[in-house]
Amino acid sequence: MLFDPLTLNGLTLPNRICVPAMVTRLCGEDGFVNADITDRYMAFARGEAGLIVVEAMAVHRSKSGPLLRICGDEFKPGLSELARKMHAISPSKVAPQIIHFLKISRSGWRQKVSDLSIGDIKQIVREYAQAALRARECGFDAVELHMAHAYTLSSFLSRLNARRDDYGGSLENRLRAPLEVLAAVRAAVGRDFAVGIRFDADECIKGGYTVEESRAIALRLAQVGADWLSLSAGGKFEDAQAREGEPLYPYTGYSGERTMPGASYPDGANLYMAEGVKAYLRAHGVKTPVLATGKIGTPELAERVLREGHADLIGIARPILADPMWPKKTREGRFDKVIRCCYANVCKARDEHFQTVSCFLWPKGAKQAPQSDDSVAPVWPAEGASLSAAREHGRVVLHWNPATDNEAVYGYDVWREELGQWRRLSALPSGITQYHDAGAIPGISYAYRVQAYDFAGNRSEVSNIANLGA
């Protein structure tokens, strides 16, 4: 089902894979599309996901760090050119994510939705509508309204919205500004343009809302005209970790960890949200597609989610950052050639430290994922991989021989077997030929194996299997 088309308000996506909006920090403070941004999205376009959501761009002129902008007509040529170029090489549909955020200072002060006048709210509504219209005029296929994480519309939806007027207090009131935005966007872009919404299905903060309310939020957004509902989680200011001399940044606390669940989380850690939301929509007879995200890294898991009906679209962010060709390789039956995300969240850490976002697995210093059409796989030396595994000081320590390749060895996948199931533990960049498994316990027998890969994802033979008794 992952490669079945899906139609959103007349817009047919060639498949069910979505690249959700991912911050890049590749853009300048001027907010214009530049060569690095273009390279990033052209790589995604070559991967042929059904829907590519271009990173959040500001609907207003508020000061910010590097951030794309769609707050004036001067940004349209660059954005139009990006859309044109992506369409020229790819069947992917492309939608910008548009965002409004409040002010924040290094002193720790931040503006809250309760500080906004009614005039301010009306202004935000207008800015969203104008930005959405610009998105359509630029040749994008759809637009996604950012109502997630720590940003303005999410803060209206939040259970911590402290307004005491018609824009806060009850769920209906918390929905008011987001729904006014949606209605104004719809009026601006017309009935025949797909408008999606990304919002938190679980705030993951103290006093925040959970699926109990987000399912009702989803229903209301769908009733008022959202064409798809993209579910995220957390990413809030309330639990962000303050860092000396830096403005408070969401995603630095626990709720940020829940936005991008890392290696310590189970696969599909946020799927309960899509299940809860979608079941509720369907019980109310609402058919709006639901997009699930959160550590869905394999076609098997993505397919299962679709087959079981828990979501209609699968957001795959970090794995497609690691290997932009994930969708195409998978469609062609070559998932075994995918460079696989290890959820080390170095991308997330770089963003938190205001650095350009790259992948831990990429060659050191690379701005983009490497490309290669090479078809020759790495090989182990004559004596083989000689993988060994031993318990040392409470860890299992693996050592193996380096592989070689006609181009270059790019990295190694490390696998562990338990109860007959092989599971990929991690990936390591070339040059590292040992791994410490800190999660193995006595009382279980494990087996390990490693495999080398090159830039094209060609895999070496599987190493010898190193067994470790209980």
Next chain:
Amino acid sequence: MLFDPLTLNGLTLPNRICVPAMVTRLCGEDGFVNADITDRYMAFARGEAGLIVVEAMAVHRSKSGPLLRICGDEFKPGLSELARKMHAISPSKVAPQIIHFLKISRSGWRQKVSDLSIGDIKQIVREYAQAALRARECGFDAVELHMAHAYTLSSFLSRLNARRDDYGGSLENRLRAPLEVLAAVRAAVGRDFAVGIRFDADECIKGGYTVEESRAIALRLAQVGADWLSLSAGGKFEDAQAREGEPLYPYTGYSGERTMPGASYPDGANLYMAEGVKAYLRAHGVKTPVLATGKIGTPELAERVLREGHADLIGIARPILADPMWPKKTREGRFDKVIRCCYANVCKARDEHFQTVSCFLWPKGAKQAPQSDDSVAPVWPAEGASLSAAREHGRVVLHWNPATDNEAVYGYDVWREELGQWRRLSALPSGITQYHDAGAIPGISYAYRVQAYDFAGNRSEVSNIANLGA
């Protein structure tokens, strides 16, 4: 299945309901059992849960607020008397929860596991073993080792355990002190005494472990001899909210909210933990019973969890605080007579503010749940309940007439219907005859009803149904 017996290492519980350890703050700083403590647990005993876990008692002499102690033989008479009295009136099995905690000061400083010498660790191991032996000598049926939340053994298990020696770093090392405690306890109490463990199945903090690791922790604890595994969540210092002049208290942050999910959470909010842990144990051929907790408030939900095999025991804390007769009334087919918890978490808030723990639904100032054998139900006045529902300022506002009762009206249950399903929204103490539903949205048709109840849980007729269009 909820009323099927279950045998734990030779100890047969008459049913699958457990009252998990709940802080009461009823005890003095001297740590002895007093009349209020006795009243609290005698009420639970009359309710006839299969297993009653008596609130955490300290294995050591460290200074603390009001907290039971089992750290010396002088505490044995009081504890023995408590066990004897509970057994005299009830088939319930009774186990004390025993705890070690580290030092904390009002200045904000707190001792960490990384501050402990090897000698300190050995001392903790001895203290647990001695305390567990005392528990057996006092006539308790079992003992539960507290390895959850912000306390010493949980901090060893934590992914944030910062020790660099054999007691930290890897999962095996983080398990070392807890397993030494378990082994020493087992050696002290003998093979034929049931020893349970309560631990976090999800730390719910940044950098903490999730079910990915807790399932392995559970397996190892079971292999080394735990007779039941009671799953909790969160309750950590790392995200606790500092309050001026007070020592830092766990449960005040998001992770504490996850320990006792309140009204904004779905029912059974933590069940994914039991599902994940139990499936893993069984896949490894380990049959140790798993106890699930977290907003399991109805026999229907408890029964479903057991029937679907996701847990073997059901922890019901706040609902049994609200009505200690929950198990007995339910077994007798009189769940309709249960005073039902509304998860307002006033009990939790009182604990956070260092007040004695009572229930929001109890009569004002009551130290214990009221008792009554009355069988006459409250009645509505001649003109009926006259329940009305109207949307006002983004809320649905309900009003109704007060009921009367031969003894006293104790409170009202408020119900809402959506898609043909009636769901209890809240309960309100007598004297309040209006309710604001802040979670209703336009676009859905709802219906409402209320019902009055007395101290015995006798319910009035259902009120008229107030309908509210979309």
